[in-house]
Amino acid sequence: MQATTRRRTVADAEIPDDVLYSEDDRWIKIEEGTALIGITHHAQKELGDVIFVELPEINVDCDAGDEIGTIESIKTTTDIDAPVSGRIEEVNERLERKPELLNKDPYGLGWIARIVIKDPREIEDLMSPDDYAQALDERE
């Protein structure tokens, strides 16, 4: 799952153009009715070395905003919130053995889960790369 797209850098963080974003620094790639999700480059930089990932449960329904997992780093713990409602179809089990993939390749090998989207209208609530770049810029 290797991203080969155009990406820009804002506040030292890479922002690929082929995904959407949430305000809490998650990326969402829409693919055939599913949302592949992960944390952004900015989020992994902020977290520091990730040491443990509690993955979502497969085949569980979630609403947008539900806590579906946890990421633990040397600096903090943070929830993985579902950016859209739906059913969790797949999780990246490699993260259980190699949580550092979230730091090394957040948009590729460090993907977290795939959700079958229940309500496509929720996608409109996500941020475009331009909007996310602006939000990051304003935060710095």
Place this chain on the structure above:
Amino acid sequence: MAKPPRADRPVELELALDEVLLNEAVRGARLWTTKSRAAVLGISSRVAEEVATEECRRKGVSILRRMSGGATVLVTRGVVCFSYYLPHESIPAAKNISGAYRYAIEVLKAAFDELGMFTGFEPPCDVTYAGRKLVGIAQARRRVSALVHGVIPVDLSVSEVTRFLPDPPEEPAYRNKRSHEDFMTTVRRERPSATVARVAAALTLAAEREGLATIEPSVEDEARAAELVEKKYGNDEWNLRR
């Protein structure tokens, strides 16, 4: 005369209250201390690596786990535990992990300034005094709010820490292989006239200046926290999970 923070709740209930108040996304600060003793692990810490379990059991020191990361701390008489609840909406700096830490460190720095102690900072999140670690802080985050909390050793024997907590497996670079004794300091060691009550008063004043009013949990908060103690913080499945 400054009043010491309350010390009558069990430590596991205090840890649960932190989670309850973070979930409520309230804005404010809370201080507490204890009359008992507990080794409080970070969420990912390993008991076998960071706690002298036999010694803790022999001396009745509880082994508990908090919701944030970081190394194990000893919570006992003579420390002040602080929690800052930082909702992103009213404190935009808290939208970022580093911003939330910076905010909390500024509040702590102002409190120590009041005590005549001009503190420094060592990454990832230690407040230092004269090259020694004074306070380690940790953070837990929800989508709309952050909790930054820590333990201030006011009048604490560092040898007591050494007795219950072996040197941690991961050390910040500035520790430079120093033992607990050589690496840590306490407020009392640097300011012999300091008391828990005086430190608490300085912390309260500094927090209030930043708009972090003192939070007194409601009856409902306490009830939610008691449920969490039942399910999580008072439970070996959580406390000894790693």
